[in-house]
Structure formats: structure tokens, C-alpha cells
Amino acid sequence: MERITYQRADSVESAMKGGARPDAAFLAGGTSLVDLMKIEVLKPLHVVDVSRLDLRKIDVQQNGVRIDAMATNTEVAEHAGVKKRLPVLAEAILAGASPQLRNVATVGGNLLQRTRCAYYRDLATPCNKREPGSGCSAIGGWTRMHAILGTSDACIAAHPSDMCVALAALEAMVHVRGPNGERDIPIADLHLLPETHPEREFSLAPGELITSVFVPFSAQGARSRYVKVRDRASYAFALVSCAAAVDVQGGEIRAARLALGGVGTKPWRVPEAEQALVGKPAQRASFQRAADLLLAGARTQKDNAFKVELGKRTVVRALSLASEAS
């Protein structure tokens, strides 16, 4: 690990100031940043510790839950209000990482989790995300864990987070504070597609700090499920995952939200797939049609073509479970 200077922020203001340095990084739980610093993929010179900021509340309000950025993944997943009103969020968090990691990993940090692409983590291989313009080793390489949606000729790295997939289906708003004031970012706009600049991953400006996430309540959110398919029973990144939220009344779908993990360069949503479910019977044929639309844009590599069919089956399964919960 490179030498660093360390600053423990005692206020959001001092954090923003320290974090505005071009060589700075915010440190919360450390489970992603410290890992990447140790293998020298990320080399901040100045680390701003935000983990002790007073940003730890989980506040159930009338229209939704406001989750402060430093709430841990465990705290969110175990929160009674979250489990009851937003079950997909609790399920997704518990499907990710291990208890040790969830005990320290924060919501703010999880939103900014970096890809697990093996080439991004391997300094010996070219990677456009790590070293812009150097090339993509994944394309034509070992691609079982890589994305098939939202890819570009520069990058096919999959987005790694389970929590973000649930938050995408729940249409969460990410609240940030920065040198130019406060703003809300819809979660769909927080993560950027790789396109020609895979090194640009988030729509955040230097010094901008995520302070909370607002997750709105909805009829479909209350009946939502998360299905994750992986190479072992627990503690593995997704091959495919699906967050499904459906509002079914009298056997007919009133509203639906779907997001995919493990297959996209960001949490993957297709509004047409959700629209196609509205007014349809909550049955397999309807689910299959939505699944086809969700995976329609897939571009596969030699090791991950199986993810198209696996993805569709995962969508159907998640929709079936969510409908049963209705």
C-alpha cells in the first residue's frame, strides 16, 4: 500500500474540504477501499475517514425510509421497518458479502462499490477502467463474471453490488452534499455506463459526499423479492440476480419494477419490460415476456452467453415469488 495521510472528519464540512483534493478518497467501512488500496489499484494520497460522522440514522417517515450514509449494511438489513416495507432491500443486502463485511460496510460505501472484474484488480493486465486507454483484457478473456448488458468496446465489467440492484428497483434517491451545495440524484443516474470512458464510474463531483438515501414506500415495494444465483450457496458475487417488486390486485399486475444484477455494467432496468407487465395477469407467460424484454439488449462473450437464459429464468422466478407475496 502507498503511504497516506489520514484525516478523521468531524463534520460533513471538513470531510468535503478534505475530499475535494484530487488525490483524496473518502473512507467509511473500508471493505472496498482498503482492499483496493492494498493491491494498489486505488492509490489515494489523502484518506478522509467519514465513518464517525453523525450519519447513522434509519428514519422511517410517512412516504419512505431515509437511511443515513454511514448506517451499516447489517443495520439496514436488520431494521424492522425495512424488512416489513421494503423486503427486497433487506434480502439483497443479506445476499451480499459476509456477516463480517456487512457489519462494517456502509450504505454510502456500498453505493460506490467498485467492480470485481479480475482484470481491473490485476495490475499486470491492461484495463481501461484502471488505466484509461490501455485496453480491455476482459473482452476475449475469461468472462464468466462479466456483464452482458450496458457494455461497450472499452469495458464489460459487471456492477458488483446487490444492495444497489434492490435500490434501483425501489427507485431510491441518493442525497449528496458538496462544495456547490446539496442535491438529490436518482439512483439510476448515480452509476455511469462505461461507453468510451469506463474510468468515469459515478456522477459525483470531487468533494461530493453521499449523506443519505431516501427509499420511497410503494405498493410494489412492500411485495418485493430478491433472487440471486451464484457459483456457491453463499458469499459469492452474482452470476445473475433480480430484484422484483410487483403490485398484484385480483390476479392482475398493477405496477412492477425490475432490476438485474450480475449482468449489467450498472444495476439494469428496462422500463418497457415493466410497462409490459401492467394490466397483465400475474402468470408465467407475462413474466416470460418481461424477462425477454429485460435481456433483449444482451451482448455476450464466450464464457457468459449462458447468462441470457439464466437471467430470464431468474426474472421469472423473482416475479413468481413477488407475486406470491402479494
Next chain:
Amino acid sequence: METTCIGPAPDLSFQLAPPLEGASELGGTTTVLAFCAAFSGSVTEELRAELRGLGAKLVAIHPRGGLLIAPDDEPRPLAPAPHLWEAYEVRRPERGGPGITVLLVDPQRRIRFRREGDALLPVEQALLKALRSAVASTRGIGRRELIVNAIALALAAALLEACATEQRKGGDSPAAGGSGLVEVPLIVNGQKRTLRIEPRVTLLDALRENLGLTGTKKGCDMGQCGACTVLVDGKRVDSCLALAVQHEGRSITTIEGLADGDELHPMQQAFLDHDAFQCGYCTPGQILSAIGLLKEGGGRNDDEIREGMSGNICRCGAYPNIVDAVRSAKGRV
């Protein structure tokens, strides 16, 4: 490379312990004198090798005796030498004195270096580290005077790193904006310990390398195997992905802190009773994780135990017995 001469060294004679017996007098060689609370001699051979490169002797003196380590002789135990503590004006650790006092006496019997502190590394390791860096820095230097200076400087540097000085810091945030050593007070297994470390040091490395608590294991060192699991304020975490500096004031529990004297913690006993390991490398992490799981209220059935222990990999595959052990410890943790 100048070090000052502090003053003449008092008498350096002492008795060898039985069965060797007899008096010995040090002189004519460079001598490192280490007064300490205890000295196990665990790295004697390595110390001897380094001393050979320096042409120096090491005398480790503790309240119950000591050890004379010369490059070309077998290490010789020393009889208790209260007169040396007095002659060198060293306050004894058992009476509130510093944990370690190191002096360097040159061949002309002049004290060239003196430093006190509370060693965070075990004394043996601190001295070994100091001598190693002295050997490295004297490579190619033939002149004895320069070698003495180099040893003094290396001792100073190594002990500065290994010891918490008496100074207390002011201010709130540790060394805001500094990349040098920072002081990080922690509660480790119920005892207050103060680290002097770089901010980039992980909690795992601080426990193992700075505090000598090697029961916490380094497996993958990337948060994937759980061998480094410790409890922080009662919650299980992977210490390899945590910076020690973030944990100022936190309470850390490692495997060394579980037993009550000779009485094992119920989870340790359960692992023994159920033969829940083979090679044992993952076991400290498994035990801490299992304690964390039960404290969280998890592990209500075998499936929950398996899922709750998924962050701890056992490459020997002792999983069935680990599940048995955790199940059996329920209600006793």
C-alpha cells in the same frame, strides 16, 4: 553519523547462573544492554547471527535473571543482578518503571545510547529488528567507531517504532494531515494499548506485528476467508480490511482474550470437544466469528449457522464439526 557520548558505563560484572556459575566482565566489545520485564530468548539464534555481523554482545536483564548472547558462544543464563539495575539507574518494571530500557556501551565502556519505553513488540522482536537494521546500515563499514554509531541509530529508530513513549498527544483527530507515525490508543482484550503506527497499517497487521498477538491469522488478506476475524466493540469484523487508525478508542477482542486464565471460553471448548478443525489455521477466526454470530442472535438452526458462518473458509473442510461446535455452544456464549 555522530552519536553523543552520554557518560562512562558503570561496572558491568555479573554472575552467570548455575550450572555455569562464575563471574563475567564485559569489556572490549560493543554491548547492547536491555533491561526488561521479561525475556524469553525465543529468537536467540537469530539474534546471535545478527550480533555476529556487528561484533557485539547482547545482555538481556530481567528481574529474575538474564541472558548473555555473544555471537560465538552458546547463550548463557545470568543470575539476578540487582546491582546492575542500580548502577545504571534503571527503574524496575515491576515497580512502575518502563517496560524496556536499552543502553549501548561501546568498547571503551562509554554509554552511547539510552532509551526507555513500553515495548509494543515483544522485547526479543524489537531487539532483533534493531540489530537487523544495524547490520544493514553497517554493511561495508570497517571502522568500529562508525559501527557503534550505526548500531545506536538503528536501535533508536527501531525502538522509536516499537515503543510507546511517555508523551501523550493533544488534539482530537490523530495527526490530521500527517503521514508519519500516529498514536492510536485501543483497548485490546481489556487492556489499554497505544500503537505508534503509520495510518496505512491494517488492524490485522497492528495486532500481529505491533502487539505480537499472532493468534489472529492472515489468510487471504483481502476479506474473503475470515481467518482474521476479531470482535470490534463486540461485533465481528475482518481485521485485514480495516485500518488500525480508524479504531482509536475501540475495544478489540482477539483469540488471546477469550480464555479466563486456564479456563477456555465455551466456544473454544466446544471447538475442542467437537474436533472442529484439522490444521487449525482458520480456527481463531472461526471461533471469533461463531461468538459474533451467537451474540447477534443468529444460528437458530443448522442452516442459519452455515449461512452465518459463510464468511469463514476452512480449507480442511471441517465444516460439519464446526456446525456441531457452534450449535453446542448456544446459550453458553
